[in-house]
Amino acid sequence: MARLARTTLARSALEVAPALLGAVLARREDDGGLTRAMIVETEAYEPDDPASHAYRGRTPRNASMFGQAGTLYVYLVYGIHHCANVATGRVDEGAAVLLRAAEPVDGLDRMRRRRPGSSDRDLCRGPGRLAQAFHVTWAFDGLDLVTSDTIWLERGDRVTQVTASPRVGVRHAADQAWRFSIEGSPFVSGPRARLR
DNA sequence: CCATAGATCGGCT
DNA sequence: GCCGATCTATGGC
Numbered sequence: 001m002a003r004l005a006r007t008t009l010a011r012s013a014l015e016v017a018p019a020l021l022g023a024v025l026a027r028r029e030d031d032g033g034l035t036r037a038m039i040v041e042t043e044a045y046e047p048d049d050p051a052s053h054a055y056r057g058r059t060p061r062n063a064s065m066f067g068q069a070g071t072l073y074v075y076l077v078y079g080i081h082h083c084a085n086v087a088t089g090r091v092d093e094g095a096a097v098l099l100r101a102a103e104p105v106d107g108l109d110r111m112r113r114r115r116p117g118s119s120d121r122d123l124c125r126g127p128g129r130l131a132q133a134f135h136v137t138w139a140f141d142g143l144d145l146v147t148s149d150t151i152w153l154e155r156g157d158r159v160t161q162v163t164a165s166p167r168v169g170v171r172h173a174a175d176q177a178w179r180f181s182i183e184g185s186p187f188v189s190g191p192r193a194r195l196r
Numbered sequence: 197c198c199a200t201a202g203a204t205c206g207g208c209t
Numbered sequence: 210g211c212c213g214a215t216c217t218a219t220g221g222c
Contacts (some may be wrong), residue, residue: 043214045214051214052214053214056208059207059208060207061206061207061208075206075214076205076206076207077213077214077215078203078204078205078212078213078215078216079203079204079205079206079213080203080204080205080215080216081215081216083214083215085214098214100214117217126215126216127214127215128215128216129215129216167214168214168215169213169214169215170214171213
């Protein structure tokens with residue numbers, strides 16, 4: 001499987017977010033096990049975006065958002081869940097795409113082990129679940145998805161059926177339809193399965 | 197299916 | 210102090 005090129009990620013978050021649909025997130029674990037899932041839902045966070053962690057400038061926490069395109073930005077929400085993002089745009093710009101949900105492809109048994117009781121549909125359905133299924137924590141913050149042999153992105157088939165909708169759980173800029181998902185996929189997250 | 201509550205803690209106002 | 214780019218369990222319809 002061909003890796004996603006850095007040039008693909010070095011565009012605005014609003015361009016990269018829909019482009020990541022259909023791509024595959026892959027992870028090689030210490031024991032050699034492989035985990036893969038096709039991305040079905042993303043959200044864009046731009047530099048001038050009040051909902052973005054980078055909106056008020058660079059801090060130790062969000063530093064990875066300001067790295068080169070392809071840098072992995074991992075943070076903790078609600079004191080419990082980790083979320084995985086891909087830095088986009090130019091160095092020091094502070095833009096990123098949140099990986100919200102994916103359809104499991106390989107390593108389902110590993111994901112199930114990390115998420116006991118979860119249905120296969122729910123293994124990667126939501127940013128916190130996705131991070132847990134892939135065992136992505138703060139230890140992965142700052143890794144380069146373009147060159148890392150631990151976690152990376154692979155090119156996928158072109159996706160034509162894309163739905164745009166408001167981002168989940170954001171208070172500011174709630175009118176922006178900056179959440180992108182593969183239309184009709186049962187692996188998309190959200191309070192309700194219905195979008196639009 | 198839908199709504200609500202509780203968990204839990206790092207980072208910033 | 211306060212508040213999240215969330216998830217799960219539970220209770221109602």
